[in-house]
Amino acid sequence: MSRPAMRTVVVTQRFFDEETISYLNSQGCEVRLADLPPGKADGDLSEDTLAQILADADGWIVGHAKVTRQLLGRLPRLQVIARRGVGYERVDTAAVAHLGKVAAVAAGGNDACVADHALALMLAASHRLRESQMRMNAGAWTILTGTDLYRKTVGVVGLGRIGRGVVQRLKGFEARILAATTKPDEEWGRKHGVAYVDLHTLLASSDVVSLHAPLTPDTRMLIDARALAHMKPTAILVNTARGGLVDDAALLDALKAGKLAAAGLDVFLSESDPSYTSVTSELIALPNVIATPHSSASTREGLARTNRIAAQCTVAVLQGGALPAGCVIADGRPAMEFSENSKGPMHA
CATH class of the missing domain: 3.40.50.720 (NAD(P)-binding Rossmann-like Domain)
Structure with a gap:
């Protein structure tokens, strides 16, 4: 029996730990860390640059980049956007749902x-x-x-x-x-x-x-x-x-x-x-x-927690499972039923 194809997960954040990368690898995901310019975050990248970085991504673990309808329209392969954080004012949740994708936050991590x-x-x-x-x-x-x-x-x-x-x-x-x-x-x-x-x-x-x-x-x-x-x-x-x-x-x-x-x-x-x-x-x-430079969530322990939760959300979507509680902010997939062992409905 052939093995399932690897899914590509692109991370546009710094400080992404090896343990979380290993977890994603173990779940059939190839992890690609974006090469961010010195002193710049993903929120500083243009839409064209993001579209190029994410062209073949199935999952995107994002920091502060704007997730717009126009950008998402250029990424038909992308299934899930997982924020390594909890705020989501930069995510067009209506566009995410309309385009059949899922957006999540790392609730409880920081x-x-x-x-x-x-x-x-x-x-x-x-x-x-x-x-x-x-x-x-x-x-x-x-x-x-x-x-x-x-x-x-x-x-x-x-x-x-x-x-x-x-x-x-x-x-x-x-x-x-x-x-x-x-x-x-x-x-x-x-x-x-x-x-x-x-x-x-x-x-x-x-x-x-x-x-x-x-x-x-x-x-x-x-x-x-x-x-x-x-x-x-x-x-x-x-x-x-x-x-x-x-x-x-x-x-x-x-x-x-x-x-x-x-x-x-x-x-x-x-x-x-x-x-x-x-x-x-x-x-x-x-x-x-x-x-301080928006660094309150940036402890070694806090980043490891939010990395892991964002990764778990990504894997859950790519494998058709349920996301951790409180993490879903937009879900455009058709309604799905889960077993009693499921963590609950994915829809917000």
């Missing part, structure tokens, strides 16, 4: 590392670590007075997996937790000591505001000049979610004017809108801004 990163930004900003080191580098060892995270009021905007992870970590600081979410879970809130409030109350009452909401038309520029004006001048804003949640120009103005104490930022509006590049440059130059 929750822990992003929640850890959010706490790191809170602590670094509240203890003024960047300012202190900048002064020490300049020869001034004067002591700057920081502030505790202990027993402070922390507002968490969005209570998905990462937001809940942040809440659980804050228990060790005996923090008072406020949360603004579209779907409050009262039982979970009581168990973890969370008070559900509206956004206005959260902003006005919190010493730290941490953003964990998805980027949608309703949440775009959620934190604008008006929202920032509701915050305490001693407050800290942390964003490890999406740059589009914050009007970075308004944030820059608030920080420069002393209307906000500090910010911890892993994401920036300039990532999706180059017209904000100069704003980002000014933000990261401020001594009271702790900045």
Whole structure:
């Protein structure tokens, strides 16, 4: 009996581990790692370049490239697009479904590392670590007075997996937790000591505001000049979610004017809108801004987890099986029945 033909899986991400490559190989997949230009990510590649790289791909493990209807129309062989991450605002899910393909995210893979990163930004900003080191580098060892995270009021905007992870970590600081979410879970809130409030109350009452909401038309520029004006001048804003949640120009103005104490930022509006590049440059130059380059999910362990989940999603589609729970964001295949041993329906 002849062996099934190998399927081609193209990965347009760096830091793709050998263990996951071996797993894909064991499932009948030939893995091809895209040769990305130095300092560039797949989101920087043109549609023509992506179409060339993916011309013979059955599966695509993608980072931040835009998955458009026009691109997908040029890739008739492609069956599955698996994001090594959880956000999918750059994926045209309607086009994926219409063209009979599947799109998935690596749900649950990076929750822990992003929640850890959010706490790191809170602590670094509240203890003024960047300012202190900048002064020490300049020869001034004067002591700057920081502030505790202990027993402070922390507002968490969005209570998905990462937001809940942040809440659980804050228990060790005996923090008072406020949360603004579209779907409050009262039982979970009581168990973890969370008070559900509206956004206005959260902003006005919190010493730290941490953003964990998805980027949608309703949440775009959620934190604008008006929202920032509701915050305490001693407050800290942390964003490890999406740059589009914050009007970075308004944030820059608030920080420069002393209307906000500090910010911890892993994401920036300039990532999706180059017209904000100069704003980002000014933000990261401020001594009271702790900045990282959208790296909160990039721990060795977190990348290995998301690599594996994206690979499992890819294999499931190519083999006609069920995807891991919570991973499907678009499925254009005909409805299928699964046995009792299946992990559940694939359709979102």
